[in-house]
Amino acid sequence: MTALEVKLQKAFAPARERKFSLNAEFSAPPGVTVIFGPSGSGKTTILQCIAGLVKPDAGRIAIASDAVFDSEKRVDLSPQQRRTGYVFQDLALFPHMTAADNVAFGVRVNGAERTRLVRDVLERFRISHVAGQKPGEISGGERQRVALARALVTQPKVLLLDEPFSALDDALKQAIITDLKAWLAQQSIPVLFVTHDRGEAEALGDRMLLLHEGQIEKQEHPSSIQIS
16 A cells, blocks of 8 residues: 655745744555645645655655655655656646647656557546647646646656645536546545645545644544634
């Protein structure tokens, strides 16, 4: 069973702000773990540390018992080696590429298998009709689906979602969540889902980490956590 184990410390000292320290320790089994908390509490930093985009000051991050970061053993795998799928809040699609090329960007196989993987994930997320169009030529919901498809086509060991639905209206949001849940039902990987929206947390999450000022205060089912 693939599980994610995280223990990390990271301190920031902005020039004109108070020092911020993140000190988080948790495990995430297969399923959706929501990271919930106010702006500035460290939610995105946790995802970036797991993905290898930010280096913790100390700690250990392991996926399926294999360390991708370990400060004591000097392990620090590159983002490509970590096999994480990441959907950014701003989506980070390549504007000069078509939807299909964006999805295919991280695929490591070539030829017919590459074509099949891209075609299948475009169909799964109902965006085959925009395969030849660029991000600026399609709707916000379609761009969101392209970003999800790009993250999932690589068959990641961990999926990281950083407020991916914040710019969508409720109808689009619910439709995409439904399709994502259908995909997750066929997988067995940990998903970390950052959101400010309690409704999103309860619709998608199996468990919730309540983060406040860099510390995890509670770990329960989303419907059980009382937020002051």
